[in-house]
Amino acid sequence: xxxxxxxxxxxxxxxxxxxxxxYQDSFAFLVLSAIGLAVIFGMMGVINLAHGELMMLGAYxxxxxxxSGVPLPLAMLVAGAAVGLIGAIMEVLIxxxxxxxxxxxxxxxxxxGLILSQGMLILTGPSIQGVASPLGSFRVGxxxxxxxxxxxxxxxxxxxxxxYLLFMRTRFxxxxxxxxxxxxxARALGVDTARMYTVTFALGSALAGLAxxxxxxxxTVVPFFGTNFMVEAFVTVxxxxxxxxxxxxxxxxxLGAINAFxxxxxxxxxxxxxxxxxxxxxxxxxxxxxxxxxxxxxxxxTGAR
Amino acid sequence: xLRISNVVGGYGRTMILRDIDVQVEPGEIVxxxxxxxxxxxxxxxxxxxxxxxxxxxxxxxxxxxxxxxxDRRAHLGMGYVPQGRGIFPGLTVEENLTMGELINTNRAxxxxxxxxxxxxxxxxxxRQKAGTLSGGEQSMLALGRILVGQPDLMLLDEPSEGLQPxxxxxxxxxxKRINQELGTTVLFVEQNLGxxxxxxxxxxxMDKGTVxxxxxxxxxxxxxxxxxxxxx
Numbered sequence: 343x344x345x346x347x348x349x350x351x352x353x354x355x356x357x358x359x360x361x362x363x364x365y366q367d368s369f370a371f372l373v374l375s376a377i378g379l380a381v382i383f384g385m386m387g388v389i390n391l392a393h394g395e396l397m398m399l400g401a402y403x404x405x406x407x408x409x410s411g412v413p414l415p416l417a418m419l420v421a422g423a424a425v426g427l428i429g430a431i432m433e434v435l436i437x438x439x440x441x442x443x444x445x446x447x448x449x450x451x452x453x454x455g456l457i458l459s460q461g462m463l464i465l466t467g468p469s470i471q472g473v474a475s476p477l478g479s480f481r482v483g484x485x486x487x488x489x490x491x492x493x494x495x496x497x498x499x500x501x502x503x504x505x506y507l508l509f510m511r512t513r514f515x516x517x518x519x520x521x522x523x524x525x526x527x528a529r530a531l532g533v534d535t536a537r538m539y540t541v542t543f544a545l546g547s548a549l550a551g552l553a554x555x556x557x558x559x560x561x562t563v564v565p566f567f568g569t570n571f572m573v574e575a576f577v578t579v580x581x582x583x584x585x586x587x588x589x590x591x592x593x594x595x596x597l598g599a600i601n602a603f604x605x606x607x608x609x610x611x612x613x614x615x616x617x618x619x620x621x622x623x624x625x626x627x628x629x630x631x632x633x634x635x636x637x638x639x640x641x642x643x644t645g646a647r
Numbered sequence: 648x649l650r651i652s653n654v655v656g657g658y659g660r661t662m663i664l665r666d667i668d669v670q671v672e673p674g675e676i677v678x679x680x681x682x683x684x685x686x687x688x689x690x691x692x693x694x695x696x697x698x699x700x701x702x703x704x705x706x707x708x709x710x711x712x713x714x715x716x717x718d719r720r721a722h723l724g725m726g727y728v729p730q731g732r733g734i735f736p737g738l739t740v741e742e743n744l745t746m747g748e749l750i751n752t753n754r755a756x757x758x759x760x761x762x763x764x765x766x767x768x769x770x771x772x773x774r775q776k777a778g779t780l781s782g783g784e785q786s787m788l789a790l791g792r793i794l795v796g797q798p799d800l801m802l803l804d805e806p807s808e809g810l811q812p813x814x815x816x817x818x819x820x821x822x823k824r825i826n827q828e829l830g831t832t833v834l835f836v837e838q839n840l841g842x843x844x845x846x847x848x849x850x851x852x853m854d855k856g857t858v859x860x861x862x863x864x865x866x867x868x869x870x871x872x873x874x875x876x877x878x879x
Contacts, residue, residue: 511744520735520746527733530695530790532721532749637737 356483363487366495369598374557375571376578376590377505378550383579385522385542386588388437388447392455393575394568396547399458400425400554402466402565408473414559414596422552429547433540441539455568462565494556498594501549506515506587518542541624573614583631592632596620618623648673648693648800648832654703656693662690662701665856671800676826678835678847678867686856687732687836691804694834695727696720700876708799724751726793729831730804732785734792734813736778740769743777743792750796754858783814790818794825802823803835809840819845840870852876 379393390396400421407417432454440447477489509515521528521538529535554567561570574597581597582589600620605613628635663686671677681687684760685691692698694705695704696717704713712720712841721727726747735743735788741759772780777788793801806822807815819842825831839844843850847867852860855873866872 394750513748516738516742516745516778520738520742523735523737524733525727526697527735528746529717530721530729531725531746532718532752532796533746534718 353483354484359482360485361602361606364602365492365494365598368602368605369594370491370495370498371557372573372574372578372594372597372601373502373590374494374553375575376502376594377498377586378546378553378584380546380579380586380590381505381549381573382543383548384517384584385546386539387444387584388441388543389444389451390437390483390543390546391448391452392432392458393451393550394486394570394572395442395455395458396425396429396550397557397571398462398563398565398568399428399555400551400642401558401560401561401567402462402470403551404472404558405470405553405563409471413477414473416420418552418555418558421555422548424565425551425554426548428551430540430544432547438539438542440517455579459565459568467563469564471560472561472563473559490559495554501552502587502591508580509587514541574618580621581624581631583628583633583635583639588636589631589633594634596632648708649834650691650704650706652704652706653672653692654690654693654700654705656698656700656703657686658698661813662695663856664700667703669851669858671832671834673760673855674697674769674797674826674830675678676822676835676848677736677847678850678862679836679853680737680850680862680873681836681853682838682877685853687853688804691727691729691802691834691836691858694800695725701734718735718749721750721793722752722797724753725802726750726796726798727794728747728789728804728806730808732789732845733779734780734788736776736783738777740775740777740780740788741809743788743814744769744795745775747784747792747795748792750798753841754797757797759795761797761824765794765825766791781808782809783811783817786810786814786818789820790821797829798831800832800834803833805838807837812841815839815842817847818842822846840873843873844870845865 375519378396378587379390382388382390387484403421403424404417407420408414412420431446436450437447440450473489474490477493479486479488517528517533518538519542527534561567577597578590578593582593597620598615603612604616624631648815651667651669652712654667655662656662660687661782668689679687679690689698696712696715700713706712707720707723707725712723724863735746744759744762769787769791772784776783780788806818810818822833823846826833844867850862851858852862860876862876866876
């Protein structure tokens with residue numbers, strides 16, 4: 343009797359786990375693809391089209407460091423730091439000159455991206471030897487799952503929490519939020535807004551580099567590695583809206599569900615179509631994304647004055 | 648405290664300020680009076696450093712600050728409240744006040760208590776988003792925010808704007824108390840004759856981008872005396 347119940351319940355539980363696994367995998371991919379782009383767009387209003395190439399650099403640095411003997415987690419952190427530094431240089435040399443000129447900064451960062459990917463192609467050839475995906479796998483029911491993919495889900499959540507604490511609980515975060523709302527007043531109150539933008543751009547770049555490093559063991563590392571992430575990164579930022587802390591997690595939660603369900607049922611191609619269609623619908627209904635909706639609710643006039 | 652000498656400046660090539668000379672001594676409350684569009688706000692922006700004068704110099708506490716950006720001038724002890732008050736609507740009252748900490752880096756201890764002491768209403772509202780405050784409360788917040796940094800000089804651009812007369816009177820009283828108890832120097836731009844008479848010890852009249860008259864205490868005693876000076 344008990345054995346019969348167990349044998350009927352078991353496949354259901356396996357199915358539930360499978361759905362959870364696919365969902366957290368999609369969620370992590372969307373969050374990690376988008377987070378650097380979202381920080382730079384949300385905090386500075388700059389659309390960084392070199393985002394994918396910064397992820398690519400993170401992957402190359404991670405692989406390079408790991409193959410020369412650095413432990414893999416440390417190699418990923420090194421990649422984040424190095425790409426952050428590259429971002430700071432990019433901000434000082436190029437992006438800084440183009441604030442308030444959205445299309446010019448789009449064109450300039452796109453150019454930087456082309457130079458980086460083509461430069462990498464010339465320097466290292468069409469692909470480099472990668473690193474193996476760490477941690478191995480486990481089975482639930484008849485399906486094999488990767489521990490590393492589960493870890494990525496946890497890392498994505500941890501990064502969201504860390505960013506929340508950074509922006510909501512530190513002086514740096516407060517000054518950054520004040521600078522977004524009114525740069526002129528922030529400056530008149532003593533904030534070095536130019537340095538604030540450099541640091542924010544470096545932070546967004548570092549997150550891109552780290553994300554590239556995190557996905558390096560899961561894919562072939564090629565000069566056009568970044569293009570794997572661009573659709574997911576952009577749809578998440580567009581659906582999320584300008585407020586990174588609120589928008590990105592909500593967007594990833596929604597899009598992750600759609601992506602995981604469609605990919606599981608009809609395959610990756612339909613999943614991608616589903617993401618884009620969802621994005622079009624969200625822009626139509628909520629032009630300022632999901633965080634625009636939340637902000638409107640939070641700034642609603644309250645009864646007591 | 649503040650010495651503005653021969654300042655000429657504006658936005659880009661449009662020169663709004665023409666040869667301005669203004670001087671403020673420590674502990675004074677000085678008004679800059681004039682109609683709309685005569686360059687009062689532009690002058691305040693030039694003093695805090697949000698625009699750079701084309702020629703002339705701005706001295707603060709005996710130091711030439713003409714070449715310094717606004718954030719550096721704030722560090723030296725200028726507290727600026729722009730027209731429309733410039734609060735951060737999406738930040739809480741407490742967060743707005745904390746943003747005043749970077750003013751006057753000489754003063755070691757910064758505490759929000761100073762703002763709450765002069766504006767107790769802010770303490771009741773500290774977790775509320777600043778955008779949900781009433782106009783009068785937003786004015787208190789903007790003043791409290793610079794007070795947190797204990798500035799040597801307060802630069803106030805039309806503190807009466809958009810406020811009911813009784814609140815204007817209240818703000819005037821608060822500023823007088825701050826000036827007397829903390830010794831803070833105040834330079835403010837204003838059109839509201841009531842507030843000017845209530846608050847200012849002396850003043851300058853501005854017209855067409857330049858100072859046309861300097862008013863002593865005896866000129867600022869009544870509406871009639873003032874209107875005489877303001878009439879062209």
